[in-house]
Amino acid sequence: MxxxxxxxxxxxxxxxxxxxxxxxxxxxxxxxxxxxxxxxxxxxxMKCPKCGMQLEEIAFGEVHVDKCFSCEGIWLDKGEIDAIQGREAGFMGRLLNVFRQ
Ligand SMILES: [Zn+2]
The missing domain is CATH 1.20.5 (Single alpha-helices involved in coiled-coils or other helix-helix interfaces)
Known part of the structure; x- marks a missing residue:
């Protein structure tokens, strides 16, 4: 049993x-x-976080900017702001001038 x-x-x-x-x-x-x-x-x-279109990476010296040519947004990866801060005064203005039309 x-x-x-x-x-x-x-x-x-x-x-x-x-x-x-x-x-x-x-x-x-x-x-x-x-x-x-x-x-x-x-x-x-590499899609724009705002509009979803393809981002294009543009190098400006050691700074690599991800640019959306659809909504005109500009995105920076980790470390890029530090790289910009490490550059001479006026660098940011010259960087932004690249994208002025
Ligand atoms: Zn966009």
Missing amino acids: PVKPSSSEEEYFARQEAERRRKLAEERQAMLLAEERERERALHF
Whole structure:
């Protein structure tokens, strides 16, 4: 005759199973988030954050400006402001003059 598991054993194994399933669900969720982030990154890479059109990278010395020729926005990557600050007075004005029509 099979031995009937005690209620504490049933609870123990059910808890273990629930914990295993919870970890799997968390791993699936993290994988989906990572995939979603990668999809978003690929979809939006070098697209204007305001109008969604293609950004063009224009080099001005060591400063690389991402320019949208659709809405006329100008975007700077991390470090570009520091690079501009490190330049001589009037550098920003000369940089902006590049885009004046
Ligand atoms: Zn734009």
